[in-house]
Amino acid sequence: MADQSSSHKKIMLVDDDKFLLDMYAIKFSKAGYEVKTADSTDGGLKLVRDGYIPDVMLVDIVMPGMDGLDLVNAIRKERLAPSAVMIMLTNQGSSDDISRAKKLGVDGYIVKATTIPSEVLAEVERIINSKKT
Numbered sequence: 001m002a003d004q005s006s007s008h009k010k011i012m013l014v015d016d017d018k019f020l021l022d023m024y025a026i027k028f029s030k031a032g033y034e035v036k037t038a039d040s041t042d043g044g045l046k047l048v049r050d051g052y053i054p055d056v057m058l059v060d061i062v063m064p065g066m067d068g069l070d071l072v073n074a075i076r077k078e079r080l081a082p083s084a085v086m087i088m089l090t091n092q093g094s095s096d097d098i099s100r101a102k103k104l105g106v107d108g109y110i111v112k113a114t115t116i117p118s119e120v121l122a123e124v125e126r127i128i129n130s131k132k133t
């Protein structure tokens with residue numbers, strides 16, 4: 001049985017690392033989330049431009065072309081998912097990414113050293129819950 005608190009919550013995962021993307025997709029699905037994935041920023045932007053409105057977005061920063069922060073910025077500018085909780089995946093020690101993420105006003109970030117899916121799930125739920133209260 002999926003946890004009541006997360007059932008039917010829609011999460012969009014964007015990461016160019018397909019291995020991580022698949023691992024997280026399985027973990028979040030099992031936890032009761034409706035999952036959509038994109039392996040590029042263009043793919044993620046297309047999903048929301050086509051009308052998909054996620055409750056939560058988990059977005060890698062380092063991707064080819066437009067990066068994850070540019071994607072969040074574009075989604076915000078176009079007001080495509082105004083109430084989505086925005087969570088970034090950052091590389092360990094990248095203070096530049098973290099300061100850009102803070103400037104954009106994202107809801108949280110997860111350092112990619114923590115890539116164990118259960119830990120990422122727990123951290124995402126902690127960020128979602130901290131936003132509610």
Ligand SMILES: [Mg+2]
Binds near residue numbers: 015016
């Ligand atoms: Mg990446």
